[in-house]
Amino acid sequence: MNQKILQMQPSASVTLMGKAKEMQKTNPAIISLAGGEPDFDTPAPITMAAMKSLLEGNTHYVVGPGILELREAIQKKMWEENGVVCDVNHILLTPGGKNAIYLAVNAVLNPEDEVIVLDPAWVSYEPIIQAAGGKCVKVKLDYKNQYRITKEKLEAAYTSKTKMLIINYPNNPTGRILHKDEADILEDFLLAHPDIYLLSDEIYEKIIYDDHKNISMASRESIRDRVITVNGFSKSVAMTGWRMGYMVSNKEVFQAAYKLYQHSLSCMSGFLQKGAVEAFGCLREMEEMRQIYQQRRDMFTGMLNRIKGVRCDLPEGAFYAWVYFDVKNMNSMEVCEYLLENAGVVGMPGNAYGEENICCMRFSFATATEDLRRAAENIKVAIEKIQ
Ligand SMILES: Cc1ncc(COP(=O)(O)O)c(C=O)c1O
Structure with missing residues (x-):
């Protein structure tokens, strides 16, 4: 075993x-x-579109990283809502955001590489890192300091083996969002360490309260190429059971992840993707x-x-x-x-x-x-x- x-x-x-x-x-x-x-x-428009596509016989393998129509809709959303410029050819549709994280971590890590995770953290980051042969290095953020990211804590966790930092905002479990001063700290940290990727799990991006605004780290020009953005449809449009997520990255990460994808998943279901296209009209x-x-x-x-x-x-x-x-x-x-x-x-x-x-x-x-x-x-x- x-x-x-x-x-x-x-x-x-x-x-x-x-x-x-x-x-x-x-x-x-x-x-x-x-x-x-x-x-x-x-929402009904999504379900109806998937059913229509299913009845039309869209039940075959769908070769590729996701149907173009859906990847184009994601590209447009990334620009209009997140301020992120991305290449439609580097968007990968995955069975849930969870699988996007799994693919991204496996694409980047070699055995013994380290990934910094900010604690408290969602339960699956550490097992995913372990499964990829990596080591999860936890940075304990402080309740009394509203779990704010600090430069000192990040630097203390960094070693020559660090290959990735994972962040998740809005955060599960704390409900915090990323504040501008913390985004600045993250950007500086990445600029100081040009050998690491930032995986930004933005799965709760659509669920933000009061006047708060989401910050997508890939919108920061200076580090854009090193940010892997993970998002999906589970939480934003109540599609947990559909298993629809996506990953947006640079070419190298995309190519490695897509290779693993081809050999483990082949492709996503075509009729479910047709349904997901409608999500962008369900504002x-x-x-x-x-x-x-x-x-x-x-x-x-x-x-x-x-x-x-x-x-x-x-x-x-x-x-x-x-x-x-x-x-x-x-x-x-x-x-x-x-x-x-x-x-x-x-x-x-x-x-x-x-x-x-x-x-x-x-x-x-x-x-x-x-x-x-x-x-x-x-x-x-x-x-x-x-x-
Ligand atoms: C922080 C976080 N990331 C990713 C996921 C994965 O979501 P899904 O695979 O359903 O898209 C979840 C689900 O609970 C989550 O809480």
């Missing part, structure tokens, strides 16, 4: 989502806020979903912040509340189990994302408003019982 894979941790979010589904079978009152999945249906639907997430965010975090010993900063993007618990010195695993048993609420413990210093939980508010309200009420009762 492959030792690298045997040593990998299973995905904590997939495990807890599965556990919640099992528990709901016998206890329908259990509220799962563990998963990272929009509760909305995919109204996306905006409606975003507004609902924002209302839920305000309601849920407002209720949690009224509980003694519980604190949640307003997420700036994505659909996660990153909640600090100061309860009887419990750690996040203990709070997770306590809330499951006493509030019937499934959340993700912060330690699954590498936050070991303080007790945080991640709750997804991509969940029906009534369930969220009930979850917050249950958490209040359960926490006040032991305060």
